[in-house]
Amino acid sequence: MPERGRTARDEKCPQGDIPVPVSVSGPATVSAPAPVPAPRPPHSPRSLRRTGLLVTFVLGGLTATPPLAMDMYLPALPEVTTSLHASAASVQLTLTACLAGMALGQLLIGPMSDRWGRRRPLLAGLAVYVVATLLCGLAPSLEFLVAFRLLQGLAGSAGIVIARAVVRDLYDGVAMARFFSTLMLISGVAPVVAPLIGGQILRVTDWRGVFAVLTVVGIALAVLVWFRLPETLDRADRHSGGVGEALRAMRTLLADRVFTGYVLAGGFAFAALFAYIAASPFVIQEIYGASPQTFSLLFGVNSVGLVIVGQINGKVLVGRVSMDKVLAVGLAVVTLAATALLLMSAGVFGEAGLLPVAVALFVLMSAMGLAMPNTQTLALMRTRHSAGAASALLGTTSFLIGAVASPLVGIAGEDTAVPMAVVQLAAALVAVGCFVGMCRPWNRRTTLEGAES
Numbered sequence: 523m524p525e526r527g528r529t530a531r532d533e534k535c536p537q538g539d540i541p542v543p544v545s546v547s548g549p550a551t552v553s554a555p556a557p558v559p560a561p562r563p564p565h566s567p568r569s570l571r572r573t574g575l576l577v578t579f580v581l582g583g584l585t586a587t588p589p590l591a592m593d594m595y596l597p598a599l600p601e602v603t604t605s606l607h608a609s610a611a612s613v614q615l616t617l618t619a620c621l622a623g624m625a626l627g628q629l630l631i632g633p634m635s636d637r638w639g640r641r642r643p644l645l646a647g648l649a650v651y652v653v654a655t656l657l658c659g660l661a662p663s664l665e666f667l668v669a670f671r672l673l674q675g676l677a678g679s680a681g682i683v684i685a686r687a688v689v690r691d692l693y694d695g696v697a698m699a700r701f702f703s704t705l706m707l708i709s710g711v712a713p714v715v716a717p718l719i720g721g722q723i724l725r726v727t728d729w730r731g732v733f734a735v736l737t738v739v740g741i742a743l744a745v746l747v748w749f750r751l752p753e754t755l756d757r758a759d760r761h762s763g764g765v766g767e768a769l770r771a772m773r774t775l776l777a778d779r780v781f782t783g784y785v786l787a788g789g790f791a792f793a794a795l796f797a798y799i800a801a802s803p804f805v806i807q808e809i810y811g812a813s814p815q816t817f818s819l820l821f822g823v824n825s826v827g828l829v830i831v832g833q834i835n836g837k838v839l840v841g842r843v844s845m846d847k848v849l850a851v852g853l854a855v856v857t858l859a860a861t862a863l864l865l866m867s868a869g870v871f872g873e874a875g876l877l878p879v880a881v882a883l884f885v886l887m888s889a890m891g892l893a894m895p896n897t898q899t900l901a902l903m904r905t906r907h908s909a910g911a912a913s914a915l916l917g918t919t920s921f922l923i924g925a926v927a928s929p930l931v932g933i934a935g936e937d938t939a940v941p942m943a944v945v946q947l948a949a950a951l952v953a954v955g956c957f958v959g960m961c962r963p964w965n966r967r968t969t970l971e972g973a974e975s
Contacts (some may be wrong), residue, residue, distance in 0.1 A: 525597070531587075533805040534678075534745040534947045540637050544731070544755065550739035551876025555808070556959070557773065559924055560669070560706045562804045567754065572824055576750060577688075577692075577702060578701075578705070579753070580746060580747060580750050580751045581685045581688060581689065581705055582704075582705050583681075583743050583746060584644075584681035584685040584747070585681065585682060585685045585686075585705050585741070586686065587650050587651070587678045587681040587682060587743070587832060588624060588678065589716055590710040590712050590716055590736060590739060591655070591675075591678055591736060592617065592620065592716075592799060592967055593618060593657075593716035593720070593729075593731075593734055593799070593821065594717065594719055594720040594723075594735065594736060595616075595718050595720060595729070595732055595736075596799065596803045596817075596821070597717055597719055597720045597721045597724055597800070597803065597814040597817060597818055598728075598732055598801065598809060599613055599614070599803045599804070600804070600808065601724065601728065601729050601730050602616070602667075605728065606663060606664045606730065607894045608732065608816070609665045610666060610720040610804055611929060612802055613664070613705070613889060614928055614931070615664075615668050615928075615929060616664075616667055616671045616773025617671075617799075617800050617928050618924050618928040619668045619669070619672040619675065620670040620675040620678075620921065620924045621675060621796070621921045621922075621924050621925035622670070622672065622673040622675065622921070622925040623672040623673065623674065623675020623676040623678070623679065624678060624679040624682065624782045624917070625675075625679070625917065625918045625919075625921030625924075626676060626678065626679075626918070626924040627647070627675060627676040627678070627679030627680065627683075627879065628673060628679040628682060628683040628913070628914045628917035628918045628921070629914050629915075630729065630914075631643050631647060631679055631683050631684065631910075631914070632683040632684075632687065632910040632911055632912075632913050632914025632915075632917070633761075633771070633772075633908075633910055633911050633914060634769030634896045634910070635683070635684050635755070635910040635940030636687075636755070636760065636761045636771070636908055636909070636910035636911060637689055637760055637761050638760070639753050639755050639757075639760060640684050640687060640691075640753060640754055640755050641751065641752070641753050642686065642749075643680055643857075644681065644747060645744065645747060645748060645791055645956040646680070646885055647677045647678070647679065647681065647684075648677070648680060648681065648740065648743060648744040648747060649677075649744060650673070650676075650677035651674060651677035651678045651680070651681075651740050652670075652740040652741055652744060653677075653738055654670055654674035654676075654678075654738055654801060655674055655679055655736045656731055656734075656737045657670040657673070657734070658670040658671060658674060658733045658736075659730045659732075659734050659858065660730070660739070666762075671710065672752060672827035675921075679917065679921075681743070683913045683914050683917050683918050684910070684913075684932055686898065686902070686909075686913035686916065686917070687755075687767035687909040687910045687913045688751075688754045688900050688911070689701055689702065689705070689902075690909035690913065691754040691755055691909060692729040693752060694903070696840055696841045697706075698899050698902065698903070699835075699836065699840045699845060699895060699899040700841075701842050701900055702898055703832050703833060703835050703836020703837070703840065703891075703895050704836060704897040705895075715822070716820045717817065717818035717821040717822060718722045718819070719735065720732050720814075720818065721814045721815045721817070721902065722815075723735060724814055724924070729801065731920075732945045736952035740871060741833040743941075749778035761840075761879075761908070766808045768911060771908040771911040772908075772911050772914075772915060772952050775904075775905060775908065775915060776915070777910055778904055778905075778946055779960050779962065780904060780961050780962070781901055782899045782907070782960060783957060783959070783962075784901035784904075784961055785897075785915055785916055785919050785955075785956040786919065786952075786953070786960070787853070787893075787953045787954075787956045787960075787961065788893070788894065788897030788898060788916065788919070788953075789895055789919035789921060789922075789923040789924075789952035789953075790899065790921065790923060790926050790949045790950070791852075791856060791893045791894065791897065791949070791950070791953045792894070792921075793885070793920075793924050793926070793927040793945070793949035794856055794886070794888055794921040794927075794945070794946040794947075794949040794950050794953070795886075795924075796924035796927055796928060796948045797893075797927045797928075797930075797942050797949065798883060798886065798887065798942065799930040799933050800942075801933050801939065801941070801942035802817070802821065802883070803817060805879075805939045805942060806820060806880075808964075809874040809938070809939060810875075810879070812876065814876055820880055821908075823884065824883055824884050824887040824888075825887065827884050827887055827888035827891070828887045828888055828890050829845065829886075829891065830888070830891070831888045831889065831890075831891030832890060832891035832892075832895060833891075834891070834896075835848060835891055835892050835895060835896070836895065839892075844900075844902070844963075845896045845899060845900055846896075846961070846963035847963075848892050848896055849892065849893060849896040849897060849900070849957065849963075850957070850963065851888045851892060851952050852890070852891070852892025852893035852896070852962065853884075853889075853893055853950065853953055853957060854954070855885065855889035855892070856886055856889045856893060856946075856950045856953075857947070857950040857951060858885075858953060859882050859883075859885040859886035859889065860886060860943060860946035860947040860949075860950045861886075861947055862882045862944035862949075863882045863883070863886070863939070863942070863943040863946060864877065864944060864946075864947050865939070866878060866879055866882065866943075867879075867938065867939040867940045867942070867943045868940055874930075875943075878945070879939070884904075898916060898918075900961075901916055902916075902936040923949075924929060927945050927949060929946050
């Protein structure tokens, strides 16, 4: 039974302040009776913990939206260039448009969820996502495809930003880090199976059939959210202000140098990851001559590496090793793998075959299992309120930087992997610089002060 006098906010956040009984003057000091807690709604954050497995799968499905929208479509990129009579760099703009939409959409939907709760913006976003995905499959030209992919990204961002905000509603500290790693296990299944499904779809139909399957998946996810994901943000915790209050909340968050450092470190680490996502279909299939099915298999293996390392992070390292130390190791490994890819792509070691390039990509992807969940957790630990705005800044930064990186990987054409490796190495070095220069992980006092604010 909860203690008398504890608020709903305190029960869902164990580190919250416990109210002190009020004394009244008189012959003797008498403590005023503690207020009786208001009845808790049937689907409160506390009740969600008792059905945690179901909530975990729903949130995992929401965070799987980006890899489903991106990765199932990747094996079809070379076919799209032929079907729509476009260049490789132009077709990669469809990825950039989707990423840019996801970035801008999070900036809008995150603060909306702080004001109106999590469910309504999420369901509206999923409905628009389904329509936009269907239109992508019907696009008559590259220009229409880019426009519909932008809309798809705008709507799909609701699942990403609100899933992170829901996690912040329910968890804190080490528990939050472990939950993010668990989500990585579930959402990590999507990049494993999505390219494999995309490759198999291309055996029986064309790239438009990929979007038909994505439409069905979007409908199924919307139905699941409608019936199985209740509201997690209490009315008392919602913001009543409009755009001005949302902007003030974001400005306050960005004024925290350490928070901004984690956001930028995560964003540039994501850019290194997305450089791989955007360029690997051409690198693996066009330069090294692999089939769409072989590419899908290699992509799936790399995603398995990310999932396994993410689980090691959540189940073994979190709570035993400082998250800053784990993040430092992850960024260092990403930097080393990107350096090896650049040296091999430039022919420093002679003509490299598919195997060594695939190994380096596997190491880079696996290290993301250390970098991504810890940057998100460490950033969200800096704020107890405005989880939607904080999640929006995390997602917007990552996707905007990734959108810029996407067209750069094809700037030198389809016959060289050097641009991909250069973008990956540059992004990794900037991520390390932001982490060291802004977060200053050796300053334990700064970390503690941020976690308590």
